[in-house]
Amino acid sequence: MFSPFSYEMPTRVEFGRGAAMKTADEVRRLGCSRVLLLSDGGVKGAGLLDGVRKTLDSASVPCELFLDIEPNPKDRNVEAAAEAARTFGADCLVAVGGGSPIDCAKATAIVAAAGGRARDYEGRFKSDIPPLPIIAIPTTAGTASELTFGAVITDTEAKFKFTVKSTQLAPKVALADPEMTATMPKNLTAFTGMDALVHAIEAYTCRVATPFSDAPAITAMELIGKYLRRAWRDGGDMEAREGMLLGSLLAGIAFSHSDVAAVHCLAEALGAMYDAPHGACNSIALPAIMEFSMDACVERYARVASCLGLSFSTPEEGAKKAVEEVKQMARDLELPSISVFGVREEDFEEIAAKSEANSSNPDNPKVLSKADYVHILRKLTSE
Numbered sequence: 001m002f003s004p005f006s007y008e009m010p011t012r013v014e015f016g017r018g019a020a021m022k023t024a025d026e027v028r029r030l031g032c033s034r035v036l037l038l039s040d041g042g043v044k045g046a047g048l049l050d051g052v053r054k055t056l057d058s059a060s061v062p063c064e065l066f067l068d069i070e071p072n073p074k075d076r077n078v079e080a081a082a083e084a085a086r087t088f089g090a091d092c093l094v095a096v097g098g099g100s101p102i103d104c105a106k107a108t109a110i111v112a113a114a115g116g117r118a119r120d121y122e123g124r125f126k127s128d129i130p131p132l133p134i135i136a137i138p139t140t141a142g143t144a145s146e147l148t149f150g151a152v153i154t155d156t157e158a159k160f161k162f163t164v165k166s167t168q169l170a171p172k173v174a175l176a177d178p179e180m181t182a183t184m185p186k187n188l189t190a191f192t193g194m195d196a197l198v199h200a201i202e203a204y205t206c207r208v209a210t211p212f213s214d215a216p217a218i219t220a221m222e223l224i225g226k227y228l229r230r231a232w233r234d235g236g237d238m239e240a241r242e243g244m245l246l247g248s249l250l251a252g253i254a255f256s257h258s259d260v261a262a263v264h265c266l267a268e269a270l271g272a273m274y275d276a277p278h279g280a281c282n283s284i285a286l287p288a289i290m291e292f293s294m295d296a297c298v299e300r301y302a303r304v305a306s307c308l309g310l311s312f313s314t315p316e317e318g319a320k321k322a323v324e325e326v327k328q329m330a331r332d333l334e335l336p337s338i339s340v341f342g343v344r345e346e347d348f349e350e351i352a353a354k355s356e357a358n359s360s361n362p363d364n365p366k367v368l369s370k371a372d373y374v375h376i377l378r379k380l381t382s383e
C-alpha cells in the first residue's frame with residue numbers, strides 16, 4: 001500500500017555553466033522592470049555579483065543592492081530588506097548567495113508585498129497578496145533554498161529559528177550555475193555539502209517520505225557521496241562542483257516533498273543559540289541521531305550506505321557502516337566538533353526544548369522527547 005501524496009515543483013531550474021548570465025532575460029520574462037538584488041558582503045567580496053549586475057546594466061534594468069544580510073538570517077534583515085524593496089519600488093527580487101540571502105529574499109518577498117513583520121508569516125501560509133517574484137542564484141551547493149518553499153529566519157528576541165513556508169515563496173527561477181560555486185572556500189564547501197547530505201538522508205528516512213521524494217534523495221546521496229570530498233580537496237574540480245550542485249538541488253526537491261527530521265531539529269536549535277554554521281551543526285548531530293533512530297530505520301540506513309558506495313552483507317551491518325561513514329566524512333572534511341561552539345551544560349534543557357518544539361521533530365523515524373535530546377547533548381559534549 002502506498003500513502004496518498006501531492007507533488008508540486010513551482011521553480012523552473014536552469015542548470016549549467018553560465019546560467020547566472022541569464023538574469024536580465026529572466027527578469028524581463030517575468031514581466032518585471034526594477035530589481036532589488038539581495039546578497040551579502042562575502043558573496044560581493046568574492047566578485048560573484050559583477051557578472052549578474054553587468055547583465056542587468058546592459059539590459060537597462062534598474063537595480064539596487066541590499067547587502068545587509070547576516071549568516072542565519074535575522075528578522076531585522078528581512079524587515080530592512082522589505083523596506084528597501086518598497087522604497088526602491090522593486091517588482092522583483094534577485095537573490096545571489098547561499099541559504100542566507102535566498103531565505104531572506106523569500107521572507108522579504110511576502111513582507112514587502114503584504115506588510116507586517118517576518119514572524120507574522122511563521123508556519124505554512126497562503127496569502128491573497130502575491131509575494132514579489134524571486135530569481136535565485138545559488139553560490140553554495142547545500143541549502144537548495146533556490147527551489148524549496150521554505151525560509152528559516154531567526155527571531156532575534158526569542159533566539160529561535162522559525163520557518164516561513166509556502167509554495168508561493170518558491171523562487172520563480174533558479175539559475176543553478178556551477179561556476180558560481182567554484183570560489184567557495186574549503187570550510188564552506190564542507191558545511192554546505194554536509195547540509196545537502198543531511199537533507200537527502202533525512203528526506204529518505206523520515207516518516208513522510210514518498211516515492212517522489214525517495215527517487216531524488218537516492219540520486220542526491222550517490223552524487224554527494226561521490227563528489228563532496230573531491231570538491232573539498234580541489235575547489236577547481238568543475239565536475240565535482242557540478243555533481244555537488246546537482247546533488248544539492250535533488251536533495252532540495254526530496255526534502256520539499258518529504259521533510260527533514262531530528263538532525264535539523266537539533267542543528268537549528270544549536271544554530272539559533274550559538275549562531276553557529278548550519279552545516280556544521282548538522283554534521284555534529286547526524287551520527288548521534290542516526291544511532292538513536294537505528295532500530296526504527298535499519299533497511300533505509302542500509303540503502304544510505306549503498307548510495308555512499310559501501311558494501312555489506314546484512315542490513316544491520318550496512319546501517320552501522322552508514323553511521324561510521326558520515327563520521328569519517330566529517331573527519332575528512334575537517335568539520336568542527338561541538339566543543340568549538342562553547343555549548344554549555346546549563347543550556348541543554350533549552351536546546352532540547354527548542355529541538356522538540358521544531359515542527360519536523362514528529363517526522364523522525366523514532367520520535368525524540370526532550371529528555372532524549374538532553375541525553376544526546378550530554379553524549380556529544382563528553383566525547
Ligand SMILES: [Fe+2]
Nearest residue numbers: 143195199278
Ligand atoms: Fe539544512
